[in-house]
Amino acid sequence: MTRSILILGGTADARILAGELAEDAGCRILLSMAGRTLSPVEQPVPMRSGGFGGTAGLADFIRAEDFDILVDATHPYAARMSANAVEAARLAGVPLVVLSRPAWQCQPGDRWQGVDTVEQAVTALGNESRRVFLALGRQELLPFEAAPRHSYLIRSVDPVDPPLKLANARYVTARGPFALDDEIRMLAENRIETVVSKNSGGSASYGKIEAARHLGLPVIMIERPRPLSEAPLNGAIVPDIATALTAIRHQLSLLENRGE
Ligand SMILES: NC(=O)c1ccc[n+]([C@@H]2O[C@H](COP(=O)([O-])OP(=O)(O)OC[C@H]3O[C@@H](n4cnc5c(N)ncnc54)[C@H](OP(=O)(O)O)[C@@H]3O)[C@@H](O)[C@H]2O)c1
Numbered sequence: 001m002t003r004s005i006l007i008l009g010g011t012a013d014a015r016i017l018a019g020e021l022a023e024d025a026g027c028r029i030l031l032s033m034a035g036r037t038l039s040p041v042e043q044p045v046p047m048r049s050g051g052f053g054g055t056a057g058l059a060d061f062i063r064a065e066d067f068d069i070l071v072d073a074t075h076p077y078a079a080r081m082s083a084n085a086v087e088a089a090r091l092a093g094v095p096l097v098v099l100s101r102p103a104w105q106c107q108p109g110d111r112w113q114g115v116d117t118v119e120q121a122v123t124a125l126g127n128e129s130r131r132v133f134l135a136l137g138r139q140e141l142l143p144f145e146a147a148p149r150h151s152y153l154i155r156s157v158d159p160v161d162p163p164l165k166l167a168n169a170r171y172v173t174a175r176g177p178f179a180l181d182d183e184i185r186m187l188a189e190n191r192i193e194t195v196v197s198k199n200s201g202g203s204a205s206y207g208k209i210e211a212a213r214h215l216g217l218p219v220i221m222i223e224r225p226r227p228l229s230e231a232p233l234n235g236a237i238v239p240d241i242a243t244a245l246t247a248i249r250h251q252l253s254l255l256e257n258r259g260e
Contacts, residue, residue: 001026003069004027004030005028005069005071005248006032006061006069007045008070008071009032010073010075010078011075012177013202013241014071015031015041017099017241018045019045027252029046030065031048032047032052034050034081035050039158054084055087058088059087059092062092063092067092068251069095069255070085070088070094073099076100076225077225079225079227079228082227083228085098086233087231089233089234096234096235097236098235098237098238099244100237100238101201101239102239103199104199104200104201107213109216110209111212112219113218113219114221114223118140118143118222121143122143122146122147128149129150130151130193130194131153131191132150132153132194132195133153133155133187133194134153134154134196135155135205138160138161141154144164148166150168151169152164152169153169153170154169154170155171155172155173156173157173157175159173176204178207178208179207180211182207183210187211187217194220195209195212195218197222235247
């Protein structure tokens, strides 16, 4: 019997996981993206794009398309979608496997200042003019317009369009993974004094954090959002792709054993 798995994506982990699952015989995989990126990288499995219309919309989609398992492999800062996934899996009666990369931990030599929001990160830059590196999405960049005294180097996947209302902002578009040596060179050549980052976890964007440590630069770390759903989970929360594959295969064998 062909089993169907819906993966909520938007991350490199989701793409890799989808590719690995596609190699399992007898599985239909659909990878769902929010549709925010202008030129998304090619995916190894069939894809759909755009919101479902909240929790009920996602639950309806799971039922209508007969999915057996839901996988949440969204970014750790996509708190709304992750909360929707918990509720929708419960409503649709399917197990949920959540791939959640562990947050980076502060290492000796790191000079991190933790903040809860982007607005707090802007305040934490202080009153003195600083040279700041930002690797954030457009919505997260807007609050920096309130601090035009700093000069910014902004790196994003898509061009920031329209650009921010900031006189001292330069833009680069690039997609990770970013190597440590390149990140050290980029921060040094641009004489960056402070890095502002989300705690994304994983290796693809860790280079800038290691580079900041290497150069002795402070990092204003925007902490992860708190989970929006307290509902119990029928499934598993796993830290990496290998464990996600094991958890998904376990859920498939449970379905098989129950004869569903
Ligand atoms: N936030 C970040 O820092 C970040 C970084 C890298 C990649 N991403 C990716 O970008 C996407 C949007 O992030 P966000 O922070 O805006 O998420 P969010 O606030 O949690 O989600 C907002 C809404 O976008 C839709 N959506 C989100 N992910 C979706 C998916 N995989 N498939 C279909 N619809 C999706 C849902 O709309 P409906 O309620 O209408 O279903 C959701 O309610 C996510 O897929 C995430 O994995 C986010």
